[in-house]
Amino acid sequence: MSNTNSDKVTSVVLLGVGGQGILLASEIMARAAMHAGFDVKTNEVHGMAQRGGSVIAQVRYGKKVYSPLIAERTADVLASFEKVEAVRGAHYVKPGGLCVIANTQIIPTTVSSGLCDYPKDIDERLAKAFDNLSLIDAQQKAVELGNVKAANVVLMGGLSVGLDLPLEVWHEAVKTSVKPKFLELNLKAFEEGRAMTLASQSAGV
């Protein structure tokens, strides 16, 4: 499984809308890699961009990692918390990389105030832009589990399918990143997300 000796650096892109919990998701990702014995770098957006704007976070791990940034068309996997944001950042992922995308639409105020449109063909765009797509109802699943905020961890569960890190390190990372009273919920969310992506992959979607 995860080989801490190879020179390969694995790159992960996370996309979404400010306030969706993308920072927690990147923390879990990074800690999982750390627990697996890798060098890790992440980069996240704070400040202005967190007020409901487009956000991107990046995580890279390997034997030795210099840059926290990911060059276009080199990410191994991608997760997006929103559909338009997924397409906006689609050029980060390399061909064939697993892309786990929440089946969520958040209408920006620019659309509500009539300045632009939310694309009606967003699902077709997703299908065209990603050749290894797993579209999952992360938000709905989190609501079912009792807390919509766990949607980000559902998504990370899905993403774990595309990375060769052992499950224990993911669990450990969830444990160190969430409050103890939400641990059980989040571990469940992780499992559900993983199961959904595995199912969507075997269904060939």
Place this chain on the structure above:
Amino acid sequence: MSELKQDLLSGNDAYARGAWEAGVTVAAGYPGTPSTEILEALAAYKQKDLHCEWSPNEKVALEVGAGAALTGARVLVTMKHVGLNVAADPFMTLAYTGVVGGLVILVADDPGMHSSQNEQDTRHFARFGKVPILEPSDATEAKDMMKRGFEISEQFKTPVIVRSTTRVSHSRGLVDLVDRELPDTKIGFEKNPRQFVPVPAFARQMRVDLEKRLHQIKDFAETDSINRIEYNDKSLGIITSSTSYLYVKEVWPEASVLKLGMAYPFADKLFKEFSENVDNVLVIEELDDFYEEHIKALGIKCDGKNFVPNIGEFTQSKLAVIRAKYEGKEAPDLSPVAEATGLPMRPPTLCPGCPHRGMFTALRYFDCIVTGDIGCYALGVAPPLSRIDTILCMGGGFTMAHGMDRSPEPKKVVGILGDSTFFHSGITGLCNIAYNKGASIIIVLDNRTTAMTGHQDHPGTGTTLMGDPTACLSIEKIGEACGIKRIFSVDPRDIDDNVQLLKQEFEIDEPTLIVAKYPCVLNDKSVWEEAREIDEELCVSCGNCVSLGCPAIEYNGDIPKIEPLMCTGCSLCENVCELDLIHKQGEEK
């Protein structure tokens, strides 16, 4: 925690860790992205012998730091790049008096202006003030250079700038942790007017000493491992620093590199040695041509800004394109996918239920100029609110209103700023309006916090950075003390009342201070109410609620709909619906 030897830390956490390990006992700063989390992380150590404070502004913070450092304490002062403009006065003279205990000024630049109004390059300030400046490139170096900063400061008795950037501050990496160790310096101020009182007679000697000190630090820069040469393929030698170094290691791993950890004073000997040993020199630095200009002045031939942009954040993607150009090869494709054409923009917006939205909505009833300021409310410039006409710098919201008022062609002007900004530099503008017979309407959007930078306390919140209860300054009483007679406290959500008030005050030729008080809903969830819903059957789609620009109100051109997961129940849309069709979810219609 204590058995942990390594942890995943952001650059900002690492700076805090470095200061903690170095035995800092006093820390002061003013919030500003991307520097804010450093003091918060340092305060979170809850170390008994460590005092951390949010000062009202950066000038105060640096002066507090200077006072403490003269007693021999190790001191950290933090701010964002533009904060150093505010602190420039003490900064420029502190270099003359020097320090006793180590003083590090952490200044965080924001290349790419992720959360800033300009892109100034702090390295110029170091040269201007004749102060050494260190440039870490990642979290590991952030901690190490913070500690080195204190040593250098004490060795040369000078303040030291550690310059961060957004990418260093907000990137995480693995950092080794060791214990806190207090320096064995004697604490207590020892009088020495020749060193600490720069009246002209003494300052002239300080000026001479400053130059001597700078030479000593230059020797240090030329010999210490903080600047290092990594020889590799000698056909190309790259001179670089900060995150650009990381991108060079990724994109141009075979090149020889001169990696600068101390950007100033310049390590001339290293520049010369390196350039003599490589065939071609390329300077890769983010923002200005700080090194390049100097290297060229030394008579060294090099490339630099003819390839590397001086605008915006530098990235490894940009470097990949530069390498291709430098070598005459085809550049990598950085463009978005075809399906991304025509996607709706998603700029940051005021949160659902943000109290600022109410006051901007009231202001939309008037043909007036609004001189705004920096804070979450700066987002009021965007459509559909479009209710901010100018922004310059913190405090400018009040002072510029007065300037417009006094111009030969005055129009109705309203000056706006937030509570944290009021204590930062709004009070002086208020004094000015009172003293110079102004007539502006000035509004403080008092959301009980410094929201933009992530909700820090300030002199008006009643709590310190260490979490202790303290004096809570009253904006209204400060207004009174300044001699302002017309002072009103309002709820920004009462749009009709506020429109009436503004109408009345526009007719009066005296200054008016309006304090619009309601907590930031992201900071204080106790004010949240049930989500509202729109009676879809009766709605005529008039657009009144949509024109609030609340992200919870989704509108695709049909009938507006409120997203219950986003709505905080602020009631603003209820107030503007003339048909009374918006109510609490499930409530009788």
